[in-house]
Amino acid sequence: MDRELFDKLASKMGITSAKVRSQAEEYSRLSQISCAGLRNATAISRAVMCLELAAKVLGHPLDKEYAVTLSGVNKSVYQSNLRSMECMLGLESHLGLRDLAIQYGCLQAVGPAAKILQRYKSSLPKVQQEELDLTKPLFTTAALLTACKCMKIRVDRKLVASSGANKAMMDRLCAQLHKFAQEICSKQEPPWGALGPNGTLLNFIHIECPQPYCQQP
Known part of the structure; x- marks a missing residue:
């Protein structure tokens, strides 16, 4: 995935942490192998989802509604793909x-x-x-x-x-x-x-x- 696009999206989402960006890039790499069947997923929506998952895992605050808007796909498709990617990458939430x-x-x-x-x-x-x-x-x-x-x-x-x-x-x-x-x-x-x-x-x-x-x- 284009590094410049990734950095641009991260900045728009308010993600300044290098650790979050690095983790998101790793998820992006893994998703190319594990998440090939995502419905109506574009390069931008994939990048946004990877950034959201990395932010979630590392406890970085994020405007989820803006993430959906930035992804360029409708909310139901985005959330469905986000859950699928989370599952395929083994990132399902654990009980607190x-x-x-x-x-x-x-x-x-x-x-x-x-x-x-x-x-x-x-x-x-x-x-x-x-x-x-x-x-x-x-x-x-x-x-x-x-x-x-x-x-x-x-x-x-x-x-x-x-x-x-x-x-x-x-x-x-x-x-x-x-x-x-x-x-x-x-x-x-x-x-x-x-x-x-x-x-x-x-x-x-x-x-x-x-x-x-x-x-x-």
């Missing part, structure tokens, strides 16, 4: 902490789990902080498991399997997160104690959970 906790009945652990991830990230070298994606299932699942353990909350064993990671890898990460969990749980007031046999899920829907861990990336 809150959604994962709702699914496995441990919503009380969301706040502590998010704090565990924040503390873990802060403990890493700066280069690793920039490269590591802590919204991936391995990290969100490990943080939730570790929080549940220190809060003495029972969780379904299927939670571990949902991450797609093997047990040894999960155990190693949980061990690394354990020290942060102990510090956080020791300072945490126990609102989870209010969720007894008669408690309802709605009691905990608005538990504080910092971005980006609680929403889909």
Whole structure:
């Protein structure tokens, strides 16, 4: 794809990050192989979609409505092709902490789990902080498991399997997160104690959970 066209579109979309542009170019290269069957896709719409996906993955703000306009195709075609490209490139969104906790009945652990991830990230070298994606299932699942353990909350064993990671890898990460969990749980007031046999899920829907861990990336 024409590099000049790519840079021009990125500028119009307000994407100044070299990292986002580089990632988008890689998606563009891969899409030539994996996404040949996209309906009514033009060179411009492909470039815009690659830029949007890169911005989404790397957490760069983006005006999605303007992206559709810039693509030159109608909204339904653009969104359909965007979803197809996301799937073909293996970029499907993962469940955030809150959604994962709702699914496995441990919503009380969301706040502590998010704090565990924040503390873990802060403990890493700066280069690793920039490269590591802590919204991936391995990290969100490990943080939730570790929080549940220190809060003495029972969780379904299927939670571990949902991450797609093997047990040894999960155990190693949980061990690394354990020290942060102990510090956080020791300072945490126990609102989870209010969720007894008669408690309802709605009691905990608005538990504080910092971005980006609680929403889909």
